[in-house]
Every structure is written in C-alpha cells, then in structure tokens.
Amino acid sequence: MRLIALFVMLSVLFFIPVPKTFQQSLGSAVLNTGHIIFFCLFGFAFFRFTQGTLRYRIGLFLIVVFAISLSVESIQSMVGRAFQWGDILRNELGAMLGLSLYLCFTVSSARQLSLRLTWLLLVMIAIVIERMPLVHELMHNHT
Template structure:
C-alpha cells in the first residue's frame, strides 16, 4: 500500500492535552469565586473585571470547541448551551459566596464563547462557501462586544478626563 492509498487521517491532539486544559481552566475559574479586591470595587474596576468574562470564555471556546464532534450547525448550539449551563452554575455559586448573581455576566460569557468559536472557525481550513459567513460572524461578534464594552470606555474617559 502506497502513501497515496492510505486514508487521510486527521491528526489527533495528544491524550494529555484535554486534561491539561481542563485542569488549567478549573484553576482559572477559581478567580470567579474569590472576593473582589477593594481597589477594584469601583465603576472602572468592575467594568474591567467584567471584561475578564469575555476573555476567559473566549479562551475556553478556543481550547474546547475543537474537541466537540459534529457539524457546526449542531455543535455550535450545543457548545453554547454548555457555556450557558456552566455560566448559570458559576453565577449561582457566586451568589452563595458573597458575590452577586448577574445575568449580564452570563451574556458576557456567551459573547466570549462566540468570539472564541468565530476565531476558531476563521482559522480553519478555508472553504470558499463559508468564507463570507466566517468573516461576518467574526465582525458581528466583535461589534457586539465593542457595544457591550462601551460603558468601560465611558468610565475610563470620565475617570481620566480624556475627552
């Protein structure tokens, strides 16, 4: 059997990689449950911490979305449902440890996950039919995040009298 006759196999990530990712995200998720430092208990600090939700779940999606199975039309809603359930669990636990339950944080988590998925999809093997969809998804979710983060910009401008 020649090399051309061998079936094309997709390279699999090392077995240890998913477990390292899970452990890393469990350790990072502990940041959601520690009390907010006094220095960050103001409008600007809160807005900066809220951006952390987007960044964390963007990294979460970049790390774990490739391990999901199926076509994007089924795995995307399934992954976002998992992110929603995980976010709901985190917010519920937060409310029992002295931090507030915020629906806005769940929205930020979903926005971060969609951003991570759109980045992941953008760098997949190019396919002409899906190029416009991937670019439009990346632009749309980036615009949504920018709109959601406008209060942070306004608070920074008012704090530093920039404009």
C-alpha cells in the same frame, strides 16, 4: 488533560471575593472584561472537541457555556458574590468570539471564510456595544 486543569485553575478566580478597590464602577467594568477573555479562550480551546454538524456543535456549545455560566453565577451568590445576568451575557459573547476565531482558522473554502469572518465581525461589534460603558468610564476618568 492539561488544558482542562488550566481552565479549572483559572476558574477559581470567579469565586474569589473582589477587593474593595475594584468594586467601584471602573474597576468592576475592567474585571467584567475578564469574563469575555476567559470564555474566548475557553471557546477557542474546547470547541474543537464537539461533534456533529457545525450548526449542532455551535448550538450545543453555547448551551453548555450557558449552563456553566449559570452554575458559576449561582455558586458565586452562595459565596458572597452577586449573581449577575450581565456576566452570563459576557461569558456567551466571549465563547462566541473564541469559537468564531477557531472557525476562521479551520475554513476549507473562500465562501466559508467570508461567512465566518462576517460572524466574527458581528460578534466583535456586539462585544464593543456591551463594553461601551467601560470605554465611556475610561474616557471620563482620563479627562
């Protein structure tokens, strides 16, 4: 119950207007990374409560994350923030990272570990590709 309360309290951050200083490209890119971090923690914390076969659990969990993300983005558009499909993508990537990490900690065989580490690596590569504009922006502003 405390875990749910913690995530509900943190989710309020998705509805607070973004300060002007963070609305520029670099600030926005840094804030967008928060979606990945939040949903990584969400995936790590809540995936364990799913039931059924592993394939079913993963599919159901990602559908639930998509529904939550779609709801959050829709509500954001009503409170003065913009609806962004990119945020939904970042939420899904974060959830996949979190559940990948969770699965790596709950393996029962070397073969499972190999498959789960491969999945984790693929998710991390996808996140790096999605965050490349942030890296580019940080390097551009640093020089």
